[in-house]
């Protein structure tokens with residue numbers, strides 16, 4: 281019996297999107313859903329109390345980063361990541377492969393694993409599937425990711441084919457090295473870029489290994505949105521209906537809605553927290569750069585349609601002032617609102633699926649947010 285179980289609730293008659301629940305050892309989350317990113321064991325500037333208040337149901341953290349700092353042994357001795365960061369709901373950890381490729385310029389990929397330089401001090405490091413599993417087992421995350429290679433999107437077909445085949449072999453090694461399958465679910469990561477034949481091969485390899493869930497990797501790496509959507513259209517149907525499907529690194533409002541329509545259950549992205557720290561907010565009427573001078577005397581809320589405590593208690597003028605003065609409290613306010621905005625968007629998406637009207641919802645949301653503007 282796997283530690284992770286997908287429960288299907290219903291399929292939207294209008295869009296084909298699906299409403300579900302994922303059961304984990306640290307609780308259940310509803311899908312489609314968005315995961316705030318807590319790379320270094322904290323969702324930057326947010327406390328666990330803030331995350332509970334906005335009803336974040338699961339957060340993401342990073343094998344690579346926690347391996348470097350503070351080191352997974354310290355977190356193991358603390359009783360695992362939940363205890364270490366005082367988070368009692370589910371945690372998903374990425375496996376480190378992607379971070380190695382995106383953070384470290386100097387790297388050598390072999391069958392064994394990846395040799396690269398520590399992005400903090402330049403020291404030589406080596407990470408392989410067994411190591412990624414050792415670290416994630418020490419962290420005790422509820423959902424772990426297999427160690428994969430995320431090639432550049434424009435990689436040639438023959439490179440991508442070799443990479444997919446190696447990622448499938450690495451996935452098998454991760455399963456063999458997994459010390460705690462009874463209480464940690466390991467997801468395989470489908471690769472293959474925009475090549476339909478390679479996505480099919482990757483999905484076939486991983487589905488034959490019977491993972492409790494599947495991630496779709498190798499997307500949201502700079503490709504145009506219509507290319508990502510097309511890749512989803514021929515990849516998602518290859519995955520088992522009764523397992524969670526996680527689209528990695530996706531988090532703009534339009535991509536979340538379009539991903540849900542194409543059968544995705546889980547999303548994560550640093551976007552809302554990253555843009556918050558430079559004073560950009562997501563609102564029901566589109567993006568708002570609160571540091572702009574035009575908000576200096578604007579005493580209204582970030583978003584008049586938002587019911588979060590930031591929008592109930594603080595004005596654009598005040599938040600602009602804090603951001604301009606680099607006050608940490610300003611970043612807390614924009615971060616809280618942006619995360620609440622995306623979590624709330626997913627509440628609305630789930631409601632629209634329940635009412636068989638997700639395409640209508642998409643139309644209304646895109647219109648108001650301004651996605652339809654040429």
Ligand SMILES: Nc1ccc2nc(N)nc(O)c2c1
Nearest residue numbers: 378430497498499500528529
């Ligand atoms: N866009 C992304 C984001 C995170 C990823 N993590 C892994 N392990 N693999 C990928 O392909 C990713 C892609």
Ligand SMILES: [Zn+2]
Nearest residue numbers: 586588591617
């Ligand atoms: Zn708000």
